[in-house]
Amino acid sequence: MDKVRYIFSLVIIMMGLSACDEHELDKGDQPLATLKQQLAQKIMLDFRYYCHDEIAFDGDKASVCTQPMTELPEEIAQLIAGTDLGGVILFSDNLVSVEQIVTLNHQLAVAGQNAALKLPLFIAVDQEGGRVARLPRNHSTAFTGSMSIAATYAKHGVKYARLSGEIIGQELMATGFNLNFAPTVDVNVNPDNPVINVRSFGEDADQVAELATAQLKAMQSQQVLGTLKHFPGHGDTSVDSHTGLPLVAHNVSKIKQVDLAPFQYAIEQNVAHAIMTAHIQYPALDSSTFVSKDGKTMIKPATMSKAILTDLLREKMNFQGLVITDALDMKGISEFFDETQAVIETFNAGADIALMPIAIRSKGDIVKFEQLLSSLAQAVEQGALNREMVEQSFNRIWHAKQQLPSSTMTLKQKLEQARTVLANDKAKAIEQELSDQAITAIKGTGQLSAEVKHLHILFPDDNKCQALNNEIARYRAEIKITCSNTMTATVAEEIVRVKQADALIVANVTPKQSVVEMGGMADLPRLLEQLKKSKRSKTDQDNFIKELLTFAKQKGKETLFISLRMPYDAIDYRAIADHIIATYSYNQYEDSMGKQTGTVYQSIAKLLTGQIQAQGQLPVTIDTQKLKENATAGH
Numbered sequence: 001m002d003k004v005r006y007i008f009s010l011v012i013i014m015m016g017l018s019a020c021d022e023h024e025l026d027k028g029d030q031p032l033a034t035l036k037q038q039l040a041q042k043i044m045l046d047f048r049y050y051c052h053d054e055i056a057f058d059g060d061k062a063s064v065c066t067q068p069m070t071e072l073p074e075e076i077a078q079l080i081a082g083t084d085l086g087g088v089i090l091f092s093d094n095l096v097s098v099e100q101i102v103t104l105n106h107q108l109a110v111a112g113q114n115a116a117l118k119l120p121l122f123i124a125v126d127q128e129g130g131r132v133a134r135l136p137r138n139h140s141t142a143f144t145g146s147m148s149i150a151a152t153y154a155k156h157g158v159k160y161a162r163l164s165g166e167i168i169g170q171e172l173m174a175t176g177f178n179l180n181f182a183p184t185v186d187v188n189v190n191p192d193n194p195v196i197n198v199r200s201f202g203e204d205a206d207q208v209a210e211l212a213t214a215q216l217k218a219m220q221s222q223q224v225l226g227t228l229k230h231f232p233g234h235g236d237t238s239v240d241s242h243t244g245l246p247l248v249a250h251n252v253s254k255i256k257q258v259d260l261a262p263f264q265y266a267i268e269q270n271v272a273h274a275i276m277t278a279h280i281q282y283p284a285l286d287s288s289t290f291v292s293k294d295g296k297t298m299i300k301p302a303t304m305s306k307a308i309l310t311d312l313l314r315e316k317m318n319f320q321g322l323v324i325t326d327a328l329d330m331k332g333i334s335e336f337f338d339e340t341q342a343v344i345e346t347f348n349a350g351a352d353i354a355l356m357p358i359a360i361r362s363k364g365d366i367v368k369f370e371q372l373l374s375s376l377a378q379a380v381e382q383g384a385l386n387r388e389m390v391e392q393s394f395n396r397i398w399h400a401k402q403q404l405p406s407s408t409m410t411l412k413q414k415l416e417q418a419r420t421v422l423a424n425d426k427a428k429a430i431e432q433e434l435s436d437q438a439i440t441a442i443k444g445t446g447q448l449s450a451e452v453k454h455l456h457i458l459f460p461d462d463n464k465c466q467a468l469n470n471e472i473a474r475y476r477a478e479i480k481i482t483c484s485n486t487m488t489a490t491v492a493e494e495i496v497r498v499k500q501a502d503a504l505i506v507a508n509v510t511p512k513q514s515v516v517e518m519g520g521m522a523d524l525p526r527l528l529e530q531l532k533k534s535k536r537s538k539t540d541q542d543n544f545i546k547e548l549l550t551f552a553k554q555k556g557k558e559t560l561f562i563s564l565r566m567p568y569d570a571i572d573y574r575a576i577a578d579h580i581i582a583t584y585s586y587n588q589y590e591d592s593m594g595k596q597t598g599t600v601y602q603s604i605a606k607l608l609t610g611q612i613q614a615q616g617q618l619p620v621t622i623d624t625q626k627l628k629e630n631a632t633a634g635h
Helices: 002-017 035-043 076-081 096-114 146-151 160-177 205-220 252-259 259-266 306-316 339-349 364-381 389-404 410-419 425-438 463-474 490-498 523-534 538-554 567-573 599-608 624-633
Strands: 043-046 087-089 123-127 127-129 230-231 273-275 288-290 297-299 322-324 440-443 454-459 479-484 503-508 557-562 579-582
Touching: 002 479, 035 043, 035 364, 043 364, 076 096, 087 425, 096 123, 096 146, 096 160, 096 410, 127 160, 146 160, 146 205, 146 425, 160 205, 160 410, 160 425, 205 252, 205 259, 230 259, 230 306, 252 259, 288 599, 297 322, 306 322, 306 557, 339 364, 364 567, 425 599, 440 567, 454 490, 463 479, 463 503, 479 490, 490 538, 503 538, 523 579, 538 567, 557 567, 567 579
Parallel strands: 043 087, 087 123, 230 273, 273 322, 454 479, 454 503, 503 557, 557 579
Antiparallel strands: 288 297, 440 579
């Protein structure tokens, strides 16, 4: 039956091609598709790493392929064209330079057009800005992120949400992306949130809604489809869904007022065309259970919940766009479902696209993908996967792809365009302007006194310290600067350096790094290894910082604490720092001259040397009662 339908669909396609370009169907001419083609359109794969040779086996355990895919192998092009794969997602490892990115995306787009259905391939990326930015920071405009935008809201409204959305959209469009997994509309009401924090526009649901919708609308004005995430909300979790399965215990009223509000607002503004699910349990929305692959009975995560994705999102909230799962290799799913079952469950719940259900790392994995499609088709035939939902989902995907821009530009023309768009002077000026406007003084002004001639800096790593050193030298070259690393410096060494200096600047990054910055689950072993090798625990780092700030204060030195990520930790330093500032960003990179730099370090240097004033306002509440207690206690 599939074969007959496939032949018939080819006939329809060929008839349509007679009236239009040979690489593109007329808008509105929806082709018939086989069941397997429909299912393939509902899957998005990553090709972050790919090894041409079969992965060698060491006993029963396969070695891991860590060769980034920076150009399209023929077998991957054949997989895309031969199965009518719906989409791909790229990571930082895939993206090296402007020319390489444009070329790879061009190759991917051509592979999509070579498929039988001739539908555009979704080429997706996580380009939120700030903490999560996949385009190379030295070749793009990464911005300082959502919470820094929120810090400018009181003075500038949605200005920087709109400008950042436009520029991100322009740069993605110019490099060949047509789908961006941003913005994040999670309302960060949990100070201990390990994975969202500064990726959020703050703790006020209305403000998050307004800023995110403005950014989304601006991004999509550049013909890049945006995605609201993570539905129904990842803002009140203390567990990272990359490494576990969080549970949000809000009642229905709070869920509606806080978690759902930004999604509902964007839907009502008619700008929400794609929404990403969260691997999170919401028992107030769905307390039904499943039996995990190891036999445990558990509450369904939102990604697997028909009550949440269909009954709530589609029917009650009236969302008509695409529902895309968060990566299915995350432990919030993979710990409890095998690969095929995960896809079946999320499709039956109402998701249109399954993101990263299996890893493609070698030719053998291509066979696994074909087997997955066969298993899904068999599930439909046996009634385990709802055929009507599959067809409805395919129709939504087809409709969304009709809205994607078509391009007749040659690769050469695309390269010329990208070179003029990415990180141009106007975009970089706006990036710096946002960072300058966002920087927030929690205590003091953040400006060093003119008497400071010798400055000691204690930062989380050497590159960040060097970046600030380089930027301060632009404005006060006469200042002698020494740098130390929080992870490696000793108390005895630091006491000597503090005694010699006129002022001490200490910076902290809270919470600790998550795999989301690095890319995804493939980075978890590396992250765990880094943490294992760390010479100081987070508690030891905090105590070390407090000890040095206290010592410097006792010696009459000027003291300044910088919160480089979430500002909640500012509470702990209120009584021992003359100045406390929040930047919401911490990223640095190596410029074309080989020097460490970064937008936020330029802003810090400007503030320290009096070039700018801190004008941002905190988008989250810090514990003011604890601030008062610390100040009274004098510690």
